[in-house]
Amino acid sequence: MKEVTITIDGLLIKAQEGMTVLRAAQANGLYIPNLCDHPDLDPAGFCRVCVVKIDDWKIVIACKQQVKEGMVINTEDPEVQQIRKSSVELLIANHPMTCLTCEADANCELQRVAHYVGITADDMKRYRRTARNLPMDTSNPFFDMDHSKCILCGICVRTCDELQNINAIDYAQRGVNTLISTCGNKPIADSRCESCGECVVRCPVGALSFKNSLRPTRHVRSVCTYCGVGCGIHLGVRGTSIVGVEGDRENPVNKGSLCVKGRFGYGFINHPDRITTPMIRKDGMLVEAGWDEALELVASRFNELIAKYGADTLGGFSSSRCTNEENYLLAKWVRTAIGSNNVDNCARV
Ligand code: SF4
Numbered sequence: 033m034k035e036v037t038i039t040i041d042g043l044l045i046k047a048q049e050g051m052t053v054l055r056a057a058q059a060n061g062l063y064i065p066n067l068c069d070h071p072d073l074d075p076a077g078f079c080r081v082c083v084v085k086i087d088d089w090k091i092v093i094a095c096k097q098q099v100k101e102g103m104v105i106n107t108e109d110p111e112v113q114q115i116r117k118s119s120v121e122l123l124i125a126n127h128p129m130t131c132l133t134c135e136a137d138a139n140c141e142l143q144r145v146a147h148y149v150g151i152t153a154d155d156m157k158r159y160r161r162t163a164r165n166l167p168m169d170t171s172n173p174f175f176d177m178d179h180s181k182c183i184l185c186g187i188c189v190r191t192c193d194e195l196q197n198i199n200a201i202d203y204a205q206r207g208v209n210t211l212i213s214t215c216g217n218k219p220i221a222d223s224r225c226e227s228c229g230e231c232v233v234r235c236p237v238g239a240l241s242f243k244n245s246l247r248p249t250r251h252v253r254s255v256c257t258y259c260g261v262g263c264g265i266h267l268g269v270r271g272t273s274i275v276g277v278e279g280d281r282e283n284p285v286n287k288g289s290l291c292v293k294g295r296f297g298y299g300f301i302n303h304p305d306r307i308t309t310p311m312i313r314k315d316g317m318l319v320e321a322g323w324d325e326a327l328e329l330v331a332s333r334f335n336e337l338i339a340k341y342g343a344d345t346l347g348g349f350s351s352s353r354c355t356n357e358e359n360y361l362l363a364k365w366v367r368t369a370i371g372s373n374n375v376d377n378c379a380r381v
């Protein structure tokens with residue numbers, strides 16, 4: 033693609049033709065504040081925070097404006113600063129001031145942008161209105177929706193539509209009553225939401241937050257074993273327990289995305305009821321056993337059944353949680369060691 037040369041705040045930079053000003057700035061390590069942009073999503077231009085001045089006269093939003101050869105962009109022009117600050121002031125006018133207890137604290141784009149545009153205590157007094165105090169939707173088993181903290185950036189709606197193709201949520205109502213809602217304003221647990229959590233990951237404030245709020249002390253790179261897709265994950269570990277799972281954005285298979293099982297299905301790992309040794313039924317009761325004892329029992333029962341009914345009485349049923357190689361080995365073992373062609377796999381997840 034053709035390269036163009038532009039100037040941002042006096043710096044000459046190269047950008048690909050067709051790129052937006054915001055992407056060109058980001059690609060060169062320059063920050064232009066914004067609240068509704070996400071690198072995984074198409075630009076929306078909802079928040080009006082990424083305003084810049086081009087060629088010394090025209091005010092545009094950087095997330096929609098494409099670069100052109102010779103374009104001169106000013107991100108700190110006084111007029112730009114004033115428009116940007118007004119947009120942020122309107123957003124925080126009725127935003128709850130509960131940062132210390134908010135899940136997004138220290139990871140909140142609204143905080144970051146408010147600091148950047150220089151919101152002061154006096155500004156807060158001047159613009160502050162009452163918080164919206166809308167009821168929370170806590171129906172989903174994995175995450176909560178606090179409408180009062182929502183800045184209506186639309187990132188969750190676009191994530192559900194553009195990335196997940198589910199369209200479980202959208203804007204509802206109008207004007208000051210606008211909110212993010214499911215079809216028919218049902219609780220999210222009763223909607224078509226598949227609980228993938230992709231919207232929660234991208235929400236720039238604390239409006240969508242995971243129920244399990246424990247923060248990990250370290251991350252371990254791994255692969256989800258729930259199905260044959262093999263998505264890359266980072267396990268969040270605290271002490272010896274797993275307290276969260278994040279998608280691995282570097283992994284070419286899933287590029288950071290996860291389904292409900294991969295993101296939330298980790299509770300069994302540290303569950304006290306988890307079976308960690310083979311169990312053998314003795315006198316009608318399952319009791320713990322060693323691996324040698326269990327494998328010898330299985331082998332002897334296989335031999336008994338084959339001797340009595342023939343090899344076709346047995347079959348192998350492998351798992352989509354195994355690798356292709358493991359599934360191949362099981363099929364080979366059933367055919368050669370047992371002598372049966374009864375092989376199947378539960379790959380229809
Ligand atoms: S959890 Fe997934 S399916 Fe549900 S609203 Fe969010 S993105 Fe859509």
Ligand code: SF4
Binds near residue numbers: 181183235236
């Ligand atoms: S819930 Fe979060 S992502 Fe969705 S519109 Fe509100 S602030 Fe944006």
Ligand code: SF4
Binds near residue numbers: 256261294
């Ligand atoms: S279960 Fe979900 S997260 Fe895990 S590998 Fe399959 S698609 Fe990926």
